Amino acid sequence: MTTQNSRATGSVSAGSVTLVGGGPGAAELLTVAAVTALQRADVVLFDRLSPSDDLGSLAPGATLVDVGKRAGSHPVSQAGIEELMLEHALAGKRVVRLKGGDPYVFGRGSEEVLACHRNGIAVTVISGVTSAIAVPAAAGIPLTHRGISHAFTVISGHAPLTDNELEGLTLLGSTIVVLMGVGTLPTLSQGLLRHGMPARMPVAIIERGFSATQRTTVSTLATVLADAAAAGVRSPAVLVIGEVVRLAFSGDTAANDLVARAADFAVTA
Numbered sequence: 001m002t003t004q005n006s007r008a009t010g011s012v013s014a015g016s017v018t019l020v021g022g023g024p025g026a027a028e029l030l031t032v033a034a035v036t037a038l039q040r041a042d043v044v045l046f047d048r049l050s051p052s053d054d055l056g057s058l059a060p061g062a063t064l065v066d067v068g069k070r071a072g073s074h075p076v077s078q079a080g081i082e083e084l085m086l087e088h089a090l091a092g093k094r095v096v097r098l099k100g101g102d103p104y105v106f107g108r109g110s111e112e113v114l115a116c117h118r119n120g121i122a123v124t125v126i127s128g129v130t131s132a133i134a135v136p137a138a139a140g141i142p143l144t145h146r147g148i149s150h151a152f153t154v155i156s157g158h159a160p161l162t163d164n165e166l167e168g169l170t171l172l173g174s175t176i177v178v179l180m181g182v183g184t185l186p187t188l189s190q191g192l193l194r195h196g197m198p199a200r201m202p203v204a205i206i207e208r209g210f211s212a213t214q215r216t217t218v219s220t221l222a223t224v225l226a227d228a229a230a231a232g233v234r235s236p237a238v239l240v241i242g243e244v245v246r247l248a249f250s251g252d253t254a255a256n257d258l259v260a261r262a263a264d265f266a267v268t269a
Contacts, residue, residue, distance in 0.1 A: 015042075015089035017116050019109050021102040021128015022050035024135050026210040027058065033126045038062070042093040045085060049100030049131075049236060059096065078108060082115040089121045102130040106156045106179055130154075132177045135209030135238040139216045140249035148243050149175045157181025157188065157239070166191040175242035182228075182235045189224050192241070197221060202245035207237040218245060 018037045023029035030038075030051060038044065038055075041062040046052050048068030055064055065084065067076040076084070081097075088095045103109030103125055116123035132154045136143060143152040151174035155161070158180045161169075169176055170192055181188060182205070193199060199222035207215045219227035221241065 014092040015094060016122040016124070017085055017089050017095045017097060017112070019097045019099065019103040019112060019123065019125045021107070021126060021130075022047070022098050022100055023129035024101065024131040024138075024210045025049055025051050027051040027054055029129045029134065029210070030058075031126065031128070034128065037096050037124075037126060038098070040094055041096040043088045044096045044098055045081060046098040047100050050098045052098070055098075062096070078111065082112055085112065086115060086119050086121065089116070090119065099128070100131065101179075102128040105130045105132060105154065106158075131209060131238055132179055135206050136177065136204070136240050138209050138214065139204060139206045139240075140247070141204055141206075141240050142244055142247060143175045143177065143240070143242075145244055145247060148247075151175070152177055152242075154179065155181075157184045160184050160187040161191060163191070163195070167195045170195040170197045175240065175244050178239035178241070180235070181239045182233060182237050185228060185239070186225055188239075189221055193221055201241060202243060204240045204245045204248060205231075205233050205237050206240070207233060207235075209236075209238060216248065218248065 018041075020034045020037050022034065035058065038059040041059045043065065044055065044059045044062045045065045045067050046055060051058075052066075067081045067084065085095055085097055097112060099107045099109065101107060104127070109125060113123050113125065133143060144150060151172070153169060153172065153174055154177045155169075157178045178188065189203070199220065201221040203219050203221055203224045205217045205219075205224070205228060207213075207217075217227060217231045217233060
């Protein structure tokens, strides 16, 4: 027999929750469905990396609640966020949980969906543009390129990887994208070197993607720790490890440089 948390007032709450992927932070990368959900919201619980600068106009009828976590500072815990979400939904409100990137890519979206299910609350998930793809693209880095990389792996840098994971990434030979990886860069880079990844493997660190202060630091696996320290690299940042980093362009590179680079990577059809 299936039982339901006693907090629910019926089989389905009068309110609802919509988990919205806000993309990498630029409002213009919100999907049409995301914009529509925000326009209809009564309450918006938003993260630090979501597109929150113009949230008042995106959600004109909503109460805005900042539940963002920062490195070393979690004013509202994950349990507290879910409690707020449930409280407003059970009171009959249309709640939007606005998250950076995509709710299901290291966004704990599935935990919030399960919390809604346990309490009989109608819940919808609107996918977002993941920063794992969009931020490298903003730095001119394709994650795949014919003849160079036919796959990419997205990992969380929130905690150090195991030796088995490091060995697997090295053997796979694909592009590696790391989210939340600045803090664990020492163990990641040294672990990949220890498991045989070439010291000359290119590494890019893209800080504050899609902001006015976006910055890319390009290095190699052997020198990335020194280069990152010299540049004063800070979170939030997306790391890209792989030969595709050699294709990066800043957008203002001289045309002859771009032509020369393209020629170096030309692939015969």
